[in-house]
Amino acid sequence: MKTEIMKYALAACIAALTACTGATGDNTKDDMNTTHPALTQHWDKTFPQSDEVDHRKVTFRNRYGITLAADLYMPRNTAGRLPAIAVSGPFGAVKEQASGLYAQTMARRGFVTLAFDPSFTGESGEPRYVASPDISTEDFSAAVDLLSTMPEVDPGRIGIIGICGWGGFALNAAAVDTRIRATVAATMYDISRCTANGYFDTMTSDERYRMRRALSAQRTEDYRNGACELAGGVVDPLPDDAPQFVRDYYAYYKTPRGYHERSLNSNSGWNKTSALSFLNAPILAYSDEIRSAVLLIHGEKAHSRYFSEDAFKRLRGDNKHLSIIPGASHVDLYDNTEAIPFDEMERFFNENMR
Numbered sequence: 001m002k003t004e005i006m007k008y009a010l011a012a013c014i015a016a017l018t019a020c021t022g023a024t025g026d027n028t029k030d031d032m033n034t035t036h037p038a039l040t041q042h043w044d045k046t047f048p049q050s051d052e053v054d055h056r057k058v059t060f061r062n063r064y065g066i067t068l069a070a071d072l073y074m075p076r077n078t079a080g081r082l083p084a085i086a087v088s089g090p091f092g093a094v095k096e097q098a099s100g101l102y103a104q105t106m107a108r109r110g111f112v113t114l115a116f117d118p119s120f121t122g123e124s125g126e127p128r129y130v131a132s133p134d135i136s137t138e139d140f141s142a143a144v145d146l147l148s149t150m151p152e153v154d155p156g157r158i159g160i161i162g163i164c165g166w167g168g169f170a171l172n173a174a175a176v177d178t179r180i181r182a183t184v185a186a187t188m189y190d191i192s193r194c195t196a197n198g199y200f201d202t203m204t205s206d207e208r209y210r211m212r213r214a215l216s217a218q219r220t221e222d223y224r225n226g227a228c229e230l231a232g233g234v235v236d237p238l239p240d241d242a243p244q245f246v247r248d249y250y251a252y253y254k255t256p257r258g259y260h261e262r263s264l265n266s267n268s269g270w271n272k273t274s275a276l277s278f279l280n281a282p283i284l285a286y287s288d289e290i291r292s293a294v295l296l297i298h299g300e301k302a303h304s305r306y307f308s309e310d311a312f313k314r315l316r317g318d319n320k321h322l323s324i325i326p327g328a329s330h331v332d333l334y335d336n337t338e339a340i341p342f343d344e345m346e347r348f349f350n351e352n353m354r
Contacts, residue, residue, distance in 0.1 A: 039069055039123055045096045046258050047335065052076060053107040062119065062142035064135060069123035070116035070143070071095050073107035074152065083157035083353045084112040084150070086143035090334065091131075091165025091191060092233065092265035094122035097258055098163050098334040102186075105337070106161075109346045112153050114143050118166070122262045129230060129264060131274040133169070133192060133281045140173035144180060157181060157353035161345075163334070164304075165189040167296075171311065172283040174290045182293040182352040184345055187333040188308045195278035200306070208279065215276050228271040233264055245303040248331040258335060284311060293319040293352035297341060299328030319352065 039057050043049050054074040059067050075082070085106055087099045095103075095115040103115035117124035119135050140160050148155040159182035162170025167188030174183040197203050203211075222228045234253045235246065242250070252258035253265045260266055294315055298308040305324070312322040325332070325339055332339040 044260075045100050046260060047101045047104070050104055050108055053104060055104070058114075058146070060142060060146040062135070062138050062145075064119075064138065066119045066125040066135070068116050068119060068125065068139060068142060069095070070114050070146075071100055071103065073103050073113045073115070075107050075110050075112070078110065081154035082110065082112050082152060083159070083349065084114070084147040084153040085159045085161055085349065086140060086147060087113060087115045087161040087163070088118055088139065088143075088169075089161075089163030089166025090187075090265070091189060092121075092263065092270060093164075093253075094260055094262045094264075096122075096260050097263060099161075099166075101335055101337075102161055102163065102340070105340075105342055106345070106349075109342070111349065112147065112150070114147060116143055117262075121264060127228075128271075129228070129269070129274075130271045131191075132277050133172070133283050134277075136166070136169045137172045137176070137283070140170060140180075141177045144177060148179065155179070159183060159349050159353055161186065163187060164330075165191045168192070168283050168307075168311075171287050171290065171294065174292055174294065175286040178292070180292055182295070182349050183290075184295045184297065184348065185308065185311070186297045186340070187299060187302060187304065187330050188296060188311060189304055190284055190307045190311065192278045192281055192283045193307070195275050196280075196282075199303075211275070212279065215273050218272050219276075222271075222273065228273065231269040231272045231274075233267050233269040243303075245330055248329050252331050252334055284314065287311060288314045288316050290315060290320075291317065293348065294321070295345065295348045296320075296322045297325065297333065297345075298323075299325050299330055299332050299339070301327060302330035302333075304330050321348070 056072050058070050058072045061067055087103045089099055095117050099115040103113035107113045118139050119125045120128055120130050144158055147153050147158050160170050160180055161184045163186045167185030168190045170183050170185050174180050234249045236254055238250045264270055296308040296312050298305045328339040
């Protein structure tokens with residue numbers, strides 16, 4: 001089973017890690033000078049719009065000067081300054097997918113929420129389709145910058161939600177940004193660990209070296225061509241021997257249920273060389289120093305469950321919690337509203353952002 005996981009898993013979820021995956025057969029290139037799309041104004045989410053909240057598009061800059069695009073959700077019929085939550089993820093998804101669903105749902109429960117496209121993805125920033133552990137962490141803090149200065153928001157009551165790979169970045173942000181009062185990491189991936197060690201930490205140092213050589217050579221090729229080779233999104237067509245969790249990814253990203261035209265996972269994926277920056281940058285190195293509240297949520301049946309369980313072991317303090325959802329898979333916590341524990345999340349934020 002572990003052989004099958006190594007064969008397909010990263011192609012399905014974090015396609016930048018091509019050294020560890022089967023090929024997707026997509027040799028699309030991203031022009032290094034491509035202009036990112038203008039903000040769309042029509043409702044193009046993978047979930048229905050609620051009439052209980054107000055919604056508008058906003059942009060903001062991180063400290064690197066990258067412009068991020070976001071959907072702002074405001075609860076109706078409220079008064080005074082409200083608690084707020086910034087939301088992002090999964091890794092390779094866009095704000096029109098799971099993060100938007102989380103944001104809109106939490107706004108219905110009385111929070112100002114901001115679902116944003118990370119740098120270089122969706123409607124946010126250039127160059128396109130490249131990932132960085134530092135910039136991804138910074139994006140959360142930039143979202144806190146925006147929320148902290150909004151007249152509708154109480155700057156002392158701001159939290160964050162990271163989904164899948166963005167769960168790891170959320171913990172990293174919580175470790176460095178003391179303005180973040182509470183953090184939820186749902187169906188978390190530690191992208192650095194997965195990149196450097198493979199699933200279940202099965203990658204050897206020789207395999208890592210071969211990966212570095214291949215990606216270093218890819219950098220030269222990309223520069224020579226003036227375009228970055230893309231790794232491919234979720235594997236398509238779906239192989240007959242694909243493990244169940246890869247089938248789950250396919251069922252979300254490649255079907256009308258969760259497909260979005262700007263989603264990397266739904267289409268051609270990250271730049272192949274994005275994996276380089278994660279090899280030497282363990283994002284959870286200081287997670288044991290997080291003093292604010294943390295709630296880790298994971299599905300009982302998720303292949304990735306060990307990421308949350310291991311992360312929880314490093315956390316310190318009685319304000320840290322691990323919630324395992326009975327019967328739930330990794331992808332169930334993307335959009336299955338019967339499985340996502342929104343009641344628990346609401347209580348957690350209210351109790352820890354007073």
